[in-house]
Amino acid sequence: MMPPTVVKPPAVMNAPLLQVRGLQVEFDRQPAVRDVSFDLFAAETVALVGESGAGKSTVARAVLRLVQPARGSVEFSGLDLLKAPPAVMRAQRRDLQIIFQDPLASLNPRMTIGDAIAEPLVIFEPELTAVERRQKVAGILQRVGLSADMASRYPHEFSGGQCQRIGIARATVLRPKLLVCDEAVSSLDVSIQGQIINLLLDLQQDMGMAMLFISHNLAVVRHISHRVMVMYRGELVEVASCEALFTAPVHPYTRALLAAVPRMPPIAAASFAGDA
Amino acid sequence: MVVPILNVDELSIRYADRSRALEAVAGASLRIAPQECVGVVGESGSGKSQLFLAAMGLLAGHARVTGSIRFAGDELLGAKAAALNRVRGSKLSMIFQDPMTSLTPHLRIGTQLAEVLVCHLGVSWTEARSAAGRMLERVQLTDPKRRLNQYPHELSGGMRQRVMLAMSLLCRPDLLIADEPTTALDVTVQAQILEVLRAVRSETGMALVLISHDFAVIAGLADRILVMYAGRIVENAAADELLRRPRHPYSAELLKCVPSLSGPRLARLPTLAGQPPQPGEALQACPFAPRCPRAADRCRLERPALAGSSMSQVACHFPLS
Numbered sequence: 001m002m003p004p005t006v007v008k009p010p011a012v013m014n015a016p017l018l019q020v021r022g023l024q025v026e027f028d029r030q031p032a033v034r035d036v037s038f039d040l041f042a043a044e045t046v047a048l049v050g051e052s053g054a055g056k057s058t059v060a061r062a063v064l065r066l067v068q069p070a071r072g073s074v075e076f077s078g079l080d081l082l083k084a085p086p087a088v089m090r091a092q093r094r095d096l097q098i099i100f101q102d103p104l105a106s107l108n109p110r111m112t113i114g115d116a117i118a119e120p121l122v123i124f125e126p127e128l129t130a131v132e133r134r135q136k137v138a139g140i141l142q143r144v145g146l147s148a149d150m151a152s153r154y155p156h157e158f159s160g161g162q163c164q165r166i167g168i169a170r171a172t173v174l175r176p177k178l179l180v181c182d183e184a185v186s187s188l189d190v191s192i193q194g195q196i197i198n199l200l201l202d203l204q205q206d207m208g209m210a211m212l213f214i215s216h217n218l219a220v221v222r223h224i225s226h227r228v229m230v231m232y233r234g235e236l237v238e239v240a241s242c243e244a245l246f247t248a249p250v251h252p253y254t255r256a257l258l259a260a261v262p263r264m265p266p267i268a269a270a271s272f273a274g275d276a
Numbered sequence: 277m278v279v280p281i282l283n284v285d286e287l288s289i290r291y292a293d294r295s296r297a298l299e300a301v302a303g304a305s306l307r308i309a310p311q312e313c314v315g316v317v318g319e320s321g322s323g324k325s326q327l328f329l330a331a332m333g334l335l336a337g338h339a340r341v342t343g344s345i346r347f348a349g350d351e352l353l354g355a356k357a358a359a360l361n362r363v364r365g366s367k368l369s370m371i372f373q374d375p376m377t378s379l380t381p382h383l384r385i386g387t388q389l390a391e392v393l394v395c396h397l398g399v400s401w402t403e404a405r406s407a408a409g410r411m412l413e414r415v416q417l418t419d420p421k422r423r424l425n426q427y428p429h430e431l432s433g434g435m436r437q438r439v440m441l442a443m444s445l446l447c448r449p450d451l452l453i454a455d456e457p458t459t460a461l462d463v464t465v466q467a468q469i470l471e472v473l474r475a476v477r478s479e480t481g482m483a484l485v486l487i488s489h490d491f492a493v494i495a496g497l498a499d500r501i502l503v504m505y506a507g508r509i510v511e512n513a514a515a516d517e518l519l520r521r522p523r524h525p526y527s528a529e530l531l532k533c534v535p536s537l538s539g540p541r542l543a544r545l546p547t548l549a550g551q552p553p554q555p556g557e558a559l560q561a562c563p564f565a566p567r568c569p570r571a572a573d574r575c576r577l578e579r580p581a582l583a584g585s586s587m588s589q590v591a592c593h594f595p596l597s
Contacts, residue, residue: 051462052433159551160320189319189489190533194547201544216462219535223542246537260467261537262492265519 015078017042017177017210018063023072025055025062032058034234036072042177043204045211047221047242049257050231056214059231060180063212064096065089077177094124097171101183103163107155114151117141117170124174140169144199161192165199172203179204180212185220197224218261222246230254279349280307281451281483282331287343289326289335289507300326302507303343307586310450313477313484315498315515317491317530319552323507324487328453332370333360348450366396366447373456375436379428385412385439386424392446411442415472434465441469445476451483458493470496491534495519500587503527506553506563509582512589523588523595526564562593570594 016039025033033055040046048056062069065081074081076096081089100106107116117137121128128136138148144165155163164184171179181200185193201224204211215221221228221242228245230238230253238251249255289301301323308314318324329335331345331352345352347368352360364370372378380388389411390404399407405424412420415438428436437457444452454473458466474497477484488494494501494515501518503511503526511524522528532546550567553559562568565575574593582591 051464161551190491191319191530191548192551194533194535194545198544198547217535218463219537220545222537223535223545242541257464258537260463262463262467262470262490262496263537264492264495264534265516 014041016040017044017077019073019075020059020063021073021075023059023062023074024070025058025067026070031070032234033062033069036231036234036236038229038236038239040178040210040212042210043208044227045201045204045213045225047213047215047225047228048231049215049218049221049228051216051257054231055234056231057182060098060182060212060214064098064180094120094174095177096180097174097176097178098180098182099164099167099171099184101186103160103167103187104155104158106167107163109155112152112154113158113166113169114141116155117151117166117173120170120174136173137169140173143203144169144172145195161188161196164188164196168196168199168203172207172209175207176209178210178212180214182214183216184213186215186217193220200224218246218258230257278309280346281310281312281348282306282308282485283344283346283349284327284331285344285346287327287330287341287345289323289330290340291336291338292340299507300339301330304504304507304509305582306502306509306512308451308483308485311477311481311483313486313497313499315494315501316485316487316504317489317494317501318504319489319530321506321552322504324504325455326507327504328370328455328485328487332364332368332453333357334370365392367450368453369444369447369449369451370453370455371437371440371444371457373459375433375440375460376428378440379436381428383427384424385426385428385431389424389439389443389446392443396447407446408442411446412439414445414476415439415442416468417442434461434469437461437465437469438472441472445482448480449482451485453485453487455487456489457486459488459490466493473497491519491531503530506559508563508591509589510564510591512582512584514587517588521596523590523597524564524592525568525570525594525596528596529567529569562591570596 018040021037023033023036024031036059048059050056058067061067063074069082076092081092114137117140118133121133121136137151141148141150146162146165185196188196213225225242228240228242229236230251232253238254249258284304284306287301287304291298291300304327316324330341341353347363386405386408389408390401393399393404393407394401409420409424412423417423417435417438458469476482486494486497498515501513501515502509503524505526511527518527522531529548533548535545548567553563560579561577562575562580565571572594580591580593582589584590
């Protein structure tokens, strides 16, 4: 397999926020992720694409230490997370957040959404008073496009798009440095998908967080990513700037993936671009 | 005039409990000609699945259905189960988004496929099994002989959807309803399934209803597109026409939301503001008015009817020209 080309975004010259080297994850001694290395910079959006079973989510989970890698290193703000003792790792978790594909399943059905969003604050900012916590929850609810009086409601009272906003509120209330979005908009309708992505981009601008954006929707990835990493059978087969990947894909698998995307008729596409 | 393969007239589907009544589909009428491929688009909750589940007699028991659904001239609504079973699964078939829950987990693939032929056509199990094997080959499942002896959990999502497709095609249906058949699949597998559908259609002349929220999936196959919003059909037009010159503002806005693989990259994605109405809301007005950039006073007072010729209809007081 062709070695991946490492392209750094031109704007970013500082040290990377996240440095993954030689990451290997095995299930039953079978490698699910092989020798994956990449950098992620503050305020950068890097997409991870590839088919089901390629290992995209496993990479993300290994980075967050939700699965234990067999080999490799994950350096986050200069600290190797894989070697960090439990107490140190726990302290890091406020800066490492994730949102999932099924927003309703990610919320505790018996907890009001206000309590769900307050939970990270209870854990990581215990010095806050109840009033201060309520204010923070109200603030983030408004920031994600919901209203503060919704805090007393339960997850089942919300639509899929609203649940994803709640998931985002919970994940960003601590202003994390890294947000993993694991197929975060895949189950949403196209009209709602744009709203959620724009919200993520706004929050990124506010907070300067890096985003690892796992998706199989290449059209979405094309608009929002700085760089794209293509995974195939557990390996990174191409890493390129978004521009380069979509105009001149190098790896045959990337080309096959792009060719499989169903296309809109050119006239509809053109009128869309003109209106935007 | 040719008898439509499916003729839906003034179909309404309501769910009522003590406190409120929800209208999932409100007075929908449509015709599908033999051999035609009709794409149905709309957001979650727009009623697109409900409409076709009603045709299959698969709605929940407490659904109140009024109107008429005729298949090749025969009324399906209110038909006895025995009469329905002569049609559905053989001449009228349906596949769903989730191929795992559509297959019986404890039966071998071969048994589940053969059963269809044994039940509907009364052929022997041996004959049915070999026909099943041939159909698996037809939908390009690798190693079809071995698959017959496997269980659903041994197959990937894409393989299972091929099995479902093979099952729905075994009795050579006149109409296949495919409800989000590729939504749960990877783009590469999606492309292969759509290609199989295309090939089967050109070979057998089967009519196809393709339900999806993805315009691009529908664009590649459909002759005609129906757009649904809040339980109503709001536009019905030839696929090329609708994609190039949508007339209903909702169709136009929805098309703008589809992120493109060509053209300039955008800093922000185009969106449709607001949410679709809740199914319980009584709507005297145009249901899209609160989100519509063209809405005027009339839209908030009077519900527009679906009007126009059978080939191009729009439910809007102020359609785009």
